Amino acid sequence: MAPLGMAAVLSSHLCLLLLLLLLSSASHLAAAQYAEYSCNGTTSNFTSGSAFAASLDRLIASLPGDAASSPSLFALASAGSGPDGAAYGLALYRGDLMDRCACSACLADAFARLRRLCGAGRDATFYADLCTARYSGADFLARPDDNTPVINGMDANASTYPGWDARNATSRSFFISLVATLFGEMAMYGAYNSSRCLASAVMFINAQLPIVHGFAQCTPDLAPAQCWYCFQGIADLNRQWYDGREGGRISGVRCSFRYEGYC
Known part of the structure; x- marks a missing residue:
């Protein structure tokens, strides 16, 4: 041609x-096989038992269920306070699918993988075919025009x-x-x-x-x-x-x- x-x-x-x-x-x-992740490295590491570790645990325990129960299969949340204790998170499931059980499972798996893959990093993102998960010690939720990491x-x-x-x-x-x-x-x-x-x-x-x-x-x-x-x-x-x-x-x-x- x-x-x-x-x-x-x-x-x-x-x-x-x-x-x-x-x-x-x-x-x-x-x-549903695609998976990419980024240990974003924009903030310092945290230690086990710290205020941030506790905030992050609460955050990633609630976000999968919050997103799955939302009409838009999407959730934003924060936990803790202060420059060293606050954690911010985002959870998104594919908007053209409405399987709430699959939504919760995909996001729970994404956050669990990030904890294993990125260790004590304060900022991490996971992309899968069906969901997106991110957490950070920096308030990226206040910057809706920030699409990173791309x-x-x-x-x-x-x-x-x-x-x-x-x-x-x-x-x-x-x-x-x-x-x-x-x-x-x-x-x-x-x-x-x-x-x-x-x-x-x-x-x-x-x-x-x-x-x-x-x-x-x-x-x-x-x-x-x-x-x-x-x-x-x-x-x-x-x-x-x-x-x-x-x-x-x-x-x-x-x-x-x-x-x-x-x-």
């Missing part, structure tokens, strides 16, 4: 079908789109525009048209290219403009990181984006 012909298809928009829809719960539960989850084992050629500017621009178009439509819908700050989509270009499935979500406490701003940061990173692969994701605490060649 000639790159110039593909660019013409994109510019005409004649063969572009972009449908915003909710993806099935079963398909995502079957693919992790590049581009699938290193995924094949590239047919016709991808990073050395060819026209070909490269076309395929970058595929993912950008998908994300741009979802970002607009998720920020301004979804009460739960999320969107999922299926994009079909033509029979020679695979169907692309996408999902984007902000934490549901963000105002539409805040969610949109967060998504723009993801869009900037997508332009930097995208390299033609048929699957990938960018994970952040406040907003994230995923696309795959399968549902």
